[in-house]
Amino acid sequence: MRHGMDKGKDAFCDEKRYSEAFFATKHFLALYDKKPLLPGHCLVVSKRHVVDINELSPEEFADLRHILKSVLPGLAKVYGDCKSYNLVIQRGKPAGASIAHFHIHIVPRKPNDAYANDDDIYKDIDTKANVLPRKAYLAEVAKLRKYLRYKQKAPKGL
Numbered sequence: 001m002r003h004g005m006d007k008g009k010d011a012f013c014d015e016k017r018y019s020e021a022f023f024a025t026k027h028f029l030a031l032y033d034k035k036p037l038l039p040g041h042c043l044v045v046s047k048r049h050v051v052d053i054n055e056l057s058p059e060e061f062a063d064l065r066h067i068l069k070s071v072l073p074g075l076a077k078v079y080g081d082c083k084s085y086n087l088v089i090q091r092g093k094p095a096g097a098s099i100a101h102f103h104i105h106i107v108p109r110k111p112n113d114a115y116a117n118d119d120d121i122y123k124d125i126d127t128k129a130n131v132l133p134r135k136a137y138l139a140e141v142a143k144l145r146k147y148l149r150y151k152q153k154a155p156k157g158l
């Protein structure tokens with residue numbers, strides 16, 4: 001393999017994002033979405049730069065299951081009053097992906113939330129422009145870290 005061949009240069013490759021994670025496993029980070037559609041909207045992002053889900057190794061797939069098993073119940077507890085959620089993967093621009101680096105959107109749902117009976121949630125993911133103010137963003141990260149007992153270690157160089 002050529003050196004750096006699978007290195008991308010997108011926002012999810014930036015190791016600075018590691019310091020914002022509210023949970024992490026060996027191969028994945030859980031990040032709060034900067035433009036949440038609903039409270040609790042977050043992302044599970046591969047640490048390694050891959051674009052397509054089929055590029056994940058068997059070990060990474062097992063680890064993906066591992067992080068979802070921690071994050072989904074955590075989100076249900078912190079934001080939901082039920083176990084409803086949308087799990088969305090967008091692959092490619094026609095599917096709405098704005099960052100070509102494997103990530104899964106998780107949007108906790110409640111009866112009668114802002115997207116009740118509205119499939120626009122799939123259209124709005126990744127494109128809705130309401131950026132959460134920094135302070136509010138960090139408050140959500142802190143809430144989830146506390147619930148998931150995640151102790152953040154700053155990445156090298158930070």
Ligand SMILES: [Zn+2]
Pocket residue numbers: 008009010011012013048049050100101
């Ligand atoms: Zn990347």
